[in-house]
Amino acid sequence: IPQTLSASDMVTPGRLGPPPTEPTDGEQAGQPLLGGAPSSASLDTLIQHLVPTADYYPEKAYIFTFLLSSRLFIEPQELLARVCHLCIEQQQLDKPVLDKAQVRKFGPKLLQLLAEWTETFPRDFQEESAIGHLKDVVGRIAPCDEAYRKRMHQLLQALHQKLAALGQGPESLLGTDRPVSYRTKPPASIHRELLGICNDPYMLAQQLTHVELEQLRHIGPEEFVQAFVNKDPLASTKPCFGDKTNNLEAYVKWFNRLCYLVATEICMPAKKRRRAQVIEFFTDVARECFNIGNFNSLMAIISGMNMSPVSRLKKTWAKVQTAKLFILEHQMDPMGNFCNYRTALRGAAHRSLTAHSSQEKIVIPFFSLLIKDIYFLNEGCANRLPNGHVNFEKFLELAKQVGEFITWKQVECPFEQDLSITHYLHTAPIFSEDGLYLASYESESPENQTEKERWKSLRSSILGKT
Secondary structure (H helix, E strand, O other), X not given: XXXXXXHHHHHOOOOOOOOOOOOOOOOOOOOOOEOOEOOEEOHHHHHHHHOOOOOOOOOHHHHHHHHHHHHHOOOHHHHHHHHHHHHHXXXXXXXXXXXXXXXXXXXXXXXXHHHHHHHHOHHHHOOHHHHHHHHHHHHHHHHHOOHHHHHHHHHHHHHHHHHHHHHOOOHHHHOOOOOOEEOOOOOOOOOOOHHHXXXXXXXXXXXXXXXXXXXXXXXXXXXXXXXXXXXOOOOOOOOOOOOOOHHHHHHHHHHHHHHXXXXXXXXXXXXXXXXXXXXXXXXHHHHHHHHHOEHHHHHHHHHHHOOHHHHOOHHHHOOOOOHHHHHHHHHOOOHHHHHHHHHHHHHHHHHHHOOOOOHHHOOEOOHHHHHHHHHHHHHHOXXXXXXXXXXXXXXXXXXXXXXXXXXXXXXXXXXXXXXXXXXXXXXXXXXXXHHHHHHHHHHOOOOOHHHHHHHHHHHHHHHOOO
């Protein structure tokens, strides 16, 4: 079974030519993009381009791009059924006597396509009917070479293992969708703080990286397409799919939780010197995250420190050495469409490509911005051209962005996990937004009429006081 494609495999053209079919009715609108694949074409033509023959195999870049984007127009199971049908029809696999020489040239290519499909998009094969299509088409070529049946068994075994691993999704890591929230400060006797569990910034940055990579591992490339799907006007009245972005959404929830955890840890201490120490600690953690290439945790920490209940603590901030924080905020400044961050991300991506150690391979992008980039790519270009053809050029750019992310998420975390720390990160109670404001006002009294009115309202609603 081949390994999952790297980003370069997904987007670098190869040398194989197109399948032996001619485009129809002005099918090819523009220059070919990938070994003969048109920049736009009908869905039928693009499906035909995916089907291997005895003398043709589609490029890896085309396979990934089309399998990623085709779900906007056709359900993956229906696509699989059509591909298998075309293979049977074109190779005459329904005949009582097969051309063994021809099948022996075609068989390895078919198995290679199925292996790449199941490896990169395993969730397309969750239904038993999809497995049935695989067994049927491979069963037809197996009499020509028993090695095909053995290869199919290995493929299915790897697929089941992958689906089993993906079934243990990130929801179990987060405990519940709504972690326990403090509405008021708990008694000091029962409160635990992060610094009491881990006071080493580098260690915490490593454990945050563990959590990030574990969350990312469950996100399938198809979720990026399914998150922004608009119903295809030429499709049937039935939507292509339902809610299939759970892992992507769970990762966004993790980012939000980390923001609130940082703010909670800062607002919790009664003494301003301790609050200042917590701020400086998280600044050091953020710097270590930057050095590791964990930009998502970095941005969550900075966002937590910039939440209003934290930023208003002027007496606390007066005791903080802020020079290091200013440098990090400059790196993640949204000005110029996050120009500084994008430069740093490119540097980390280059380091990953030329890495001499597993640690240098780590690239964890600021996820919300990646989603935003993909959203605007989707919104900025039509899925279909006025003549009804699929805008394949758009989907090649989409595959480039998603393919790079898929490469990054496959990196094995090189740091040893500390379960006590990761457990705290997942389960420690956090303040709700109102709880943060109340804690902030208790730490440093309201300074203006707006804050005084808000404090009074919070005390009334949360504490039942007037």
